[in-house]
Amino acid sequence: EVQLVESGGGLVQPGGSLRLSCAASGFTFSSYSMNWVRQAPGKGLEWVSYISSSSSTIYYADSVKGRFTISRDNAKNSLYLQMNSLRAEDTAVYYCARWDFCTSYPYLAVWGQGTTVTVSS
Amino acid sequence: DIQMTQSPSSLSTSVGDRVTVTCRASQSISSYLNWYQQKPGKAPKLLIYAASSLQSGVPSRFSGSGSGTDFTLTISSLQPEDFATYFCQQSYSAPQTFGLGTKVEIK
Numbered sequence: 001e002v003q004l005v006e007s008g009g010g011l012v013q014p015g016g017s018l019r020l021s022c023a024a025s026g027f028t029f030s031s032y033s034m035n036w037v038r039q040a041p042g043k044g045l046e047w048v049s050y051i052s053s054s055s056s057t058i059y060y061a062d063s064v065k066g067r068f069t070i071s072r073d074n075a076k077n078s079l080y081l082q083m084n085s086l087r088a089e090d091t092a093v094y095y096c097a098r099w100d101f102c103t104s105y106p107y108l109a110v111w112g113q114g115t116t117v118t119v120s121s
Numbered sequence: 122d123i124q125m126t127q128s129p130s131s132l133s134t135s136v137g138d139r140v141t142v143t144c145r146a147s148q149s150i151s152s153y154l155n156w157y158q159q160k161p162g163k164a165p166k167l168l169i170y171a172a173s174s175l176q177s178g179v180p181s182r183f184s185g186s187g188s189g190t191d192f193t194l195t196i197s198s199l200q201p202e203d204f205a206t207y208f209c210q211q212s213y214s215a216p217q218t219f220g221l222g223t224k225v226e227i228k
Contacts, residue, residue, distance in 0.1 A: 035217075044208065044219055044220070044221045044222050045157075045165065045208055045210075045219040045222075046219070047216055047217045047218065047219070050215070050217075059215050059216065061216055062216075095164055095165075102170060102171060102174065103171075105152065105153060105170060105171035105174075105212065106153075106212040107155040107167055107170035107171075107210075107212060108155070108157075108165070108167060108210070109167050109170075109176070111164035111165055111166070112164060113163075113164055114164055
């Protein structure tokens with residue numbers, strides 16, 4: 001079964017750090033680009049970061065650039081998001097999602113269940 | 122960044138009704154438009170990709186259409202399990218962006 005399982009969320013004070021992990025199974029992780037997408041309470045979806053299969057290409061949303069770092073370990077079938085200098089507005093459920101393609105059309109076909117990050121004093 | 126505008130933001134409807142949700146892009150995105158369904162407390166689920174292609178396992182009552190800037194998600198006959206929030210997403214250019222969602226509620 002194709003599966004993504006996030007972990008590492010929790011309560012952190014403003015200015016603090018947190019590292020999220022996403023464990024992949026049931027598919028060849030090293031062949032796929034991956035994304036982090038977040039959803040603030042009661043709000044819509046916001047793309048956070050993208051990493052290509054070989055880590056050669058990385059993108060960040062402007063809202064997290066310079067504070068968050070995406071990485072992956074293909075040997076461990078794992079995706080990571082290091083979050084530093086956290087702010088109240090980073091409070092959200094964080095999802096990892098697989099970047100799939102059909103011909104040239106990309107989409108997020110597989111999602112994890114999400115991990116909750118709460119930034120509060 | 123490309124802005125995605127969904128309408129309506131919510132709608133109340135009944136089982137068996139035909140439902141249409143619209144998504145408009147701030148610039149042409151060809152057919153790089155995807156639709157997701159999200160139920161409370163759950164992750165989004167892909168329904169439609171490339172504007173009109175049905176994801177494997179998704180019931181045929183769901184369909185998508187459009188290209189350029191205007192897109193539509195249609196549910197031909199709403200079922201009880203379809204009450205959820207629906208999001209569009211453009212994958213034409215980085216950063217990928219989502220619409221704010223359309224909540225389909227029971228009348």
